[in-house]
Amino acid sequence: MSRWSFAARLLAVAATALLLMMAWQTFPLIQAEILGLRAKPREITARGDLAADEKSTIALFESRSGSVVFITTVQQSVNAWTGDAQQERSGTGSGFVWDDLGHVVTNYHVIEGATEALVSLTDGRSFRAALVGANPENDLAVLLIGVGTDRPKPLPIGTSADLKVGQKVFAIGNPFGLSSTLTTGIVSALNRNLQVTQERTLNGLIQTDAAINPGNSGGPLLDSAGRLIGVNTAIYSPSGASAGIGFAVPVDKVNRIVPRLIASGRYVSPSLGIRTDPKANEALSARLNMSGVFVLDVEPDSAAEKAGLIPARLTRDGGFALGDVLLAIDGQVVDSPDDMTRALETKTPGDRVVLRVRRAGKTIEVRVTLDVAR
Structure with missing residues (x-):
């Protein structure tokens, strides 16, 4: 076979392969075009009823979302070049309707430092809000908006004392x-x-x-x-x-x-007027194998001083003399300063409470009228 004949056959094979490849690539497109003339949307598969928990979640959202508001805050600043006052959006947050009077509850940190707050409802209405009061210690604040008619419903109030992990x-x-x-x-x-x-x-x-x-x-x-x-x-x-x-x-x-x-406009916490320290309390509790809140000091003219609570003190030889150890407030056991804070938060200044105290190895009861936190 001559060199030219071999080249001619090789070219023929290559051309055939190219045609086959083009046909292979083109066939699906032709097929799709032909079938596309008869293509229809697929039939929808029946879903069946929603699950019970889905229904309850949907119902919860639909009934409660209208009571939740969108809060935009504004801060006033001074233009360094012109000296003119200007307002700038400073942050956003959420809140919810508390009552039929137009009070809205939110976090204190949402409105902290703001000169103005705008409250938007889910129906598109917006209102400038007035600050009614704030409690930074518990990160709570109350705003007031003039809703007028067609007010969103206040959220129903539950309890948190009976909550369970896993709910x-x-x-x-x-x-x-x-x-x-x-x-x-x-x-x-x-x-x-x-x-x-x-x-x-x-x-x-x-x-x-x-x-x-x-x-x-x-x-x-x-x-x-x-x-x-x-x-x-x-x-x-x-x-x-x-x-x-x-x-x-x-x-x-x-x-x-x-x-x-x-x-x-403000929340005043009740106080016993005793001074404690979480780290010192933990160390003393471990060292003495004793639970409770160790009274390290008593504030002058406080509820604790008036009730005669005895603080710890340094002895002449440089030693440490234990004072009263608080065990319970109105029957609620307190093992740490945090426990004491939680127990007092349920009270109001002026309330008279019964303290269970360990003093000089004996357990006694002391009645105290709670004071205003200073």
């Missing part, structure tokens, strides 16, 4: 400015303490894994009956977004503080 919970709020967002989860833990600033620790919080993100602050945490059981206030997250660890101020505390903020 379902639902959070409604405005994470990252996305209004009317529902997330679900469970109660992950109870009575958590969270240090939010150098000076401030929030006590007795509900921990939940319901997704809570920036913008959810101030929104409600609900139980499966749609009752308010907490106010979403903080998250633990290295990234700044939800990591499955959120915290809410329990409703029992909210229901004590909010009415006082509405009535007088």
